[in-house]
Amino acid sequence: MTNSGSLAASTATVDAMLDELVEIRRGVAALQAREAAVLSRAVEVARAHADVPGPSKVRDIPMRSMAAQIGAALRVSDRTVQRQLSDALVLTERFPATWAALAAGEVSRAHVRVIVEAGLPIEDDGARAVFQEAALEVARRETPGRLKPAARLLAARLHPVPLEERHAVAARGRSVWVRDLDDGMAELIATLPAHLAHGIRDRLDQHARRVIDARGTGAAEGDGTLFDEPAVQDRRGIDEVRADVFADLLLTGHATPEVSNASMPEAEAIVAHVQVTVPVLTVLEADTTPAELTGHAPIDTATALRLAGTATGWDRVLTHPVTGTVLAVDRYRPSDQLKRTLRVRDEHCRFPGCRIPVRRCDIDHTTAREHDGPTEISNLAHLCRRHHTLKHHSAWRVRQTPDGILHWTSPTGRRYPDRPARTLVFVPDTGSDGDALDGGSGRDAPF
Numbered sequence: 001m002t003n004s005g006s007l008a009a010s011t012a013t014v015d016a017m018l019d020e021l022v023e024i025r026r027g028v029a030a031l032q033a034r035e036a037a038v039l040s041r042a043v044e045v046a047r048a049h050a051d052v053p054g055p056s057k058v059r060d061i062p063m064r065s066m067a068a069q070i071g072a073a074l075r076v077s078d079r080t081v082q083r084q085l086s087d088a089l090v091l092t093e094r095f096p097a098t099w100a101a102l103a104a105g106e107v108s109r110a111h112v113r114v115i116v117e118a119g120l121p122i123e124d125d126g127a128r129a130v131f132q133e134a135a136l137e138v139a140r141r142e143t144p145g146r147l148k149p150a151a152r153l154l155a156a157r158l159h160p161v162p163l164e165e166r167h168a169v170a171a172r173g174r175s176v177w178v179r180d181l182d183d184g185m186a187e188l189i190a191t192l193p194a195h196l197a198h199g200i201r202d203r204l205d206q207h208a209r210r211v212i213d214a215r216g217t218g219a220a221e222g223d224g225t226l227f228d229e230p231a232v233q234d235r236r237g238i239d240e241v242r243a244d245v246f247a248d249l250l251l252t253g254h255a256t257p258e259v260s261n262a263s264m265p266e267a268e269a270i271v272a273h274v275q276v277t278v279p280v281l282t283v284l285e286a287d288t289t290p291a292e293l294t295g296h297a298p299i300d301t302a303t304a305l306r307l308a309g310t311a312t313g314w315d316r317v318l319t320h321p322v323t324g325t326v327l328a329v330d331r332y333r334p335s336d337q338l339k340r341t342l343r344v345r346d347e348h349c350r351f352p353g354c355r356i357p358v359r360r361c362d363i364d365h366t367t368a369r370e371h372d373g374p375t376e377i378s379n380l381a382h383l384c385r386r387h388h389t390l391k392h393h394s395a396w397r398v399r400q401t402p403d404g405i406l407h408w409t410s411p412t413g414r415r416y417p418d419r420p421a422r423t424l425v426f427v428p429d430t431g432s433d434g435d436a437l438d439g440g441s442g443r444d445a446p447f
């Protein structure tokens with residue numbers, strides 16, 4: 001349908017369009033940085049008028065008046081403006097490097113939000129500067145979604161108060177409450193330790209997927225028999241099924257008959273999985289580097305070790321001390337070793353920006369077997385169904401280097417390296433010889 005001439009023309013059009021979009025986003029980011037500058041100047045002006053003694057209610061008046069003036073001019077509520085004023089002040093005063101990166105158009109405001117949120121608890125200016133440098137390194141090449149767990153882990157490492165202490169305090173805030181919504185609905189909100197929340201969500205997800213898989217196979221049965229109830233087709237989406245399983249499990253202690261009937265006797269045996277990564281020096285109490293609920297957030301070492309105590313096996317993960325590249329994973333069953341190494345290395349789909357966890361991904365030969373691609377770690381990577389299909393049925397191309405980086409090339413020839421998640425949180429250290437190996441331990445914890 002398309003001759004090569006018009007194909008080249010459309011490639012050029014797409015390429016020019018992408019350039020323009022990148023340029024626009026850079027401009028938007030620069031403007032947002034400029035706006036932050038003006039807003040924090042407004043705070044300075046208001047503060048200059050607030051230097052009068054008096055009750056706090058009165059001292060706050062100049063700031064409120066300033067917010068009201070800006071709000072009226074921009075047709076925004078003054079409460080919203082007051083929040084923006086305080087955000088701008090935090091950015092310009094406490095995160096100058098991040099602000100500069102926004103001004104240069106290197107990162108978006110969404111990246112900035114992730115960095116500020118993760119780094120705000122770091123009180124010490126020096127430590128926060130180190131954090132920003134490392135987080136920006138990640139932000140310049142990853143989506144805000146992938147930046148989030150990396151930034152949290154970095155911040156946890158630099159936090160002066162050990163995670164154990166902070167978790168002990170935070171865990172006392174666990175709670176369950178209900179918020180009423182319209183149309184006869186309500187939200188049930190549980191604030192829980194992260195590994196429990198992710199475990200619950202994982203178990204619901206597994207149940208829901210079994211329900212949906214099962215209805216695909218049993219749908220034809222019952223048709224044509226006089227005394228059968230007419231088959232009612234279950235059209236619930238995955239979110240609906242998850243919610244139904246959640247309610248059934250909590251109200252009755254088990255999933256509904258449809259879930260746990262004879263066709264699915266294993267439904268009750270579904271066990272939640274969370275993956276934790278514990279640095280080996282932390283296990284040996286030689287270091288306080290926090291453990292991680294893989295792909296989500298740092299968790300306190302005590303919880304990680306307790307989960308580890310019930311594990312059926314451990315993976316010993318050898319990572320490069322400077323770059324964090326996964327070098328090897330040991331396991332008792334060598335047949336699974338390759339898959340396990342890959343799972344630890346990838347954590348999620350390896351298409352740029354994608355975060356679908358490896359459990360729901362296919363293992364893809366980067367160079368196909370038909371083209372003599374070997375079945376070894378440097379030629380394998382996890383891809384979710386969507387991106388697996390994209391790789392095989394579009395002009396996207398990919399090649400892999402031994403450090404596990406997937407070098408993607410878009411249809412118009414743009415290059416996007418995708419680094420393994422474990423390498424994201426390592427702060428560059430130019431002083432090291434880079435030969436020594438560091439150990440870490442990762443595992444799946446059923447509970």
Ligand SMILES: [Zn+2]
Nearest residue numbers: 349354384387
């Ligand atoms: Zn994907």
